[in-house]
Amino acid sequence: MKKSFSIITTAVLFLGTVCLVSCSKNDLPSDSHTSITDSDTTKESGEETSSQQSYHEQYRPQIHYSPAKNWVNDPNGMVYVDGTWHLYYQYNPYGNDWGNMSWGHATSTDLIHWKEQKVAITKTDLGDIFSGSCIVDKDNVAGFGKNAIIAYYTAASQYQQQAMAYSTDGGATFVQYSGNPVIPSTKADFRDPKVTYYEPAKKWIMSLATGNNHTVEFWSSTNLKSWTQESTFTIDNVNSNKGQWECPDLIKIGDQWVLLVNVNPGGPTLGSACMYFVGQFDGKNFTVNSDTYPKWVDYGMDNYAEVTWNNAPDGRLISISWMNNWQYAGAVPCTPWRSAFSLPKELALTEYNGE
Numbered sequence: 001m002k003k004s005f006s007i008i009t010t011a012v013l014f015l016g017t018v019c020l021v022s023c024s025k026n027d028l029p030s031d032s033h034t035s036i037t038d039s040d041t042t043k044e045s046g047e048e049t050s051s052q053q054s055y056h057e058q059y060r061p062q063i064h065y066s067p068a069k070n071w072v073n074d075p076n077g078m079v080y081v082d083g084t085w086h087l088y089y090q091y092n093p094y095g096n097d098w099g100n101m102s103w104g105h106a107t108s109t110d111l112i113h114w115k116e117q118k119v120a121i122t123k124t125d126l127g128d129i130f131s132g133s134c135i136v137d138k139d140n141v142a143g144f145g146k147n148a149i150i151a152y153y154t155a156a157s158q159y160q161q162q163a164m165a166y167s168t169d170g171g172a173t174f175v176q177y178s179g180n181p182v183i184p185s186t187k188a189d190f191r192d193p194k195v196t197y198y199e200p201a202k203k204w205i206m207s208l209a210t211g212n213n214h215t216v217e218f219w220s221s222t223n224l225k226s227w228t229q230e231s232t233f234t235i236d237n238v239n240s241n242k243g244q245w246e247c248p249d250l251i252k253i254g255d256q257w258v259l260l261v262n263v264n265p266g267g268p269t270l271g272s273a274c275m276y277f278v279g280q281f282d283g284k285n286f287t288v289n290s291d292t293y294p295k296w297v298d299y300g301m302d303n304y305a306e307v308t309w310n311n312a313p314d315g316r317l318i319s320i321s322w323m324n325n326w327q328y329a330g331a332v333p334c335t336p337w338r339s340a341f342s343l344p345k346e347l348a349l350t351e352y353n354g355e
Contacts, residue, residue, distance in 0.1 A: 055068075057334075057336075059334050060334075060337075061340045063112065064323055064340040064341055065087065065106055065114040065340060066337050066341070067091065067104055067106070067337055068116060068336070068337065069096070069336040069337050070092050070093060070094070070095060070096055070337060070338070071091070071092040071095065071097055071098055071337075071338045071339065072092075072322070072337070072339045072341075073098065073322050073324070073339060074089065074090045074131045074247060074322050075087060075305060075320050075321065075322060075341060076088040076089055076131045076132055076133070076153070077103060077120075077132055077151050078134070078307065078308070078309040078310065079134040079136060079149060079171070079309060079310045080309050080312045080313060081147075081149065081171060082170070083109060084108070084109060084170075084171075085107065085111055085309065085344075086105070086106075086107055086134070086149075087105070087107070087108070087114070088103040088151070089106075089322075090102075090103070090130070090131060091103065091104030091119065093119055093122070096335060096338045097330060097338070098329075100128070101123070101128035101129055101130055102120075102121060102123065102128075102129050103119065103120045103129055103151070104116075104119055105117040105171070107171075111318070111344045117172065118173075121174050124155065124163070124176055124180075126155035126157065126161060126163055127155045127156045127157030127158075127161075128155070128156045128157070129153050129154075129155070129156075130153060130155070130156045130191055130192065131191065131192040131247055131305065132151060132152045132154060132162075132192065132193050132194075133151070133152055133193060133194045133307070133310060134149050134151045134152070134171070134310060135152075135195050135196075135197070135204070135310050136148075136150075136310070137150050137166075137224065141222075141224050142166070142223065142224040144168065145168050148166050148167065148168050149166065149167040149170070149171045149174075150165075150167075150224060151164060151166070151174055152164050152193040152195050152206065153193065154190070154191040154193065155180070156191070159185050159186050159187060159188065160189065160191045161181035161183060161184055161185045161190075162183035162185070162190075162208070163176070163177065163180040163181045164177045164180065164182050164225070165177060179225060182225055182226070182227055183208075187210070189209075189210050189212060190208060190209075190211075190217075191208065191209060191211070191246065192208065192209050192246055192247045192248065193208050194206070194207045194247070194248055194307060195207075196250055196251070198220075198281075200283060202222070203222050203283070204220065204222070204224060205218055205250060205281075205283070206219040206220070207248040207249065207250045209245045209246045209247065209248045209261065210245065211244040211245060211246065212243075212244045212245075213245075214234055214235075214240070214241040214245050215233060215234040215245065216232070216233045216245065216248045216259065216261060217229060218231050218233070218250075218284070218286065220283070230283075230284045231284050231286070233285075233286045235277070235288060235293060237293050237294070239266075239294055240263075240293050240294040242265060242266030243263045243265040243266035243267075243272070244263065245261050245262070245263055246263070246264060246305065247260075247261075247305045247306070248260060248261050248262075249308055250286065251308055253317065253348065253349040254349060256278055256280070256349055257280055257281040257286065258276050258278055258347075258349065259276060259286055259288075260275075260297065260306060260308075260319075261274070261276065261277070262304055262306060263275055264304065264326050265327065267296070267301070268294075269301050270327055271301065271328075272304040272325050272327070273296060273299075273304060274296065274297040274303060274304065274305075274306040274321065275295060275296055276294075276295050276296075276297055277293060277295070278291060291355060292355060295355070297319075297347075301327075302323045302324055302342075303321045303322075303342060304322045304324065304325060306319050306320070306321035307319060307320075307321075308347065316346060318344050319344065319345050319346075319347055320341055320342055320343075320344045321341065321342045322342075323340045323342045324340075
């Protein structure tokens with residue numbers, strides 16, 4: 001009989017006992033301190049302003065990361081480099097609503113204490129900076145320098161195209177690649193590149209979602225600049241296709257391959273959520289097994305755009321998600337910030353009740 005599998009998640013905590021709270025300023029003792037370092041924030045890349053926030057506002061999370069001010073949504077470009085966990089994310093430098101999409105940036109050495117950094121990537125002539133991923137070019141394949149951090153993102157305007165930028169200062173600032181877009185497009189739904197290395201074929205694989213077309217496209221490259229489409233994955237299952245597909249992530253757990261696909265709406269409780277498929281990947285095609293789908297990483301309402309860190313130590317699969325839901329994201333009564341991120345989770349795959 002063919003085995004079927006379910007993802008299990010474990011919160012990643014490096015501090016021993018942790019209390020998860022959201023507090024108002026009246027709830028906190030005078031000597032309280034937050035797990036988020038109150039740091040300088042940036043209105044635009046390179047333009048630094050001093051934050052006056054104390055992280056003691058009403059509804060301000062004390063463990064889950066949130067920036068000092070302004071709107072956030074999807075986590076982007078997460079990568080581990082030299083002992084530092086980098087979290088980039090969809091960010092509006094100018095206000096508390098969705099818009100002006102850029103990549104905000106925070107760093108941590110333990111996944112609990114976060115320091116907000118300058119905005120890393122801002123709008124270009126190709127459009128807003130939508131979601132994507134980062135890799136570490138350890139062998140200087142792209143020619144930007146050994147251990148350069150390369151960011152892949154969707155440049156969004158009338159069309160959605162894939163572009164790249166690179167950092168040679170440890171992920172603090174990025175230079176746009178002169179050959180952008182690396183994947184030109186005239187599609188309106190074609191986004192969220194997640195790049196991973198496929199060792200058997202010595203090539204990089206990019207997963208791209210196509211929104212309401214309910215597919216994930218797989219592209220490959222050997223030089224990180226020129227990309228060729230390999231295949232398209234879809235599934236004939238109405239319950240998996242109730243909303244647009246976004247933020248894919250192809251990962252290997254043991255001898256199985258898992259494809260994370262975030263969907264909005266169509267979640268198990270309300271609105272947006274993260275589903276996954278289990279199967280095999282041969283460097284070209286993802287073949288799903290015969291389990292019942294959709295499967296859900298989390299059944300709560302506030303778990304979207306979940307993706308994993310690249311280059312995590314010891315091959316660990318650490319993920320994080322946007323702790324909100326598109327059904328009410330714009331109405332969350334928080335100021336001067338809006339929204340936060342989940343606790344990081346470690347993913348594993350197990351058989352449970354035949355699934």
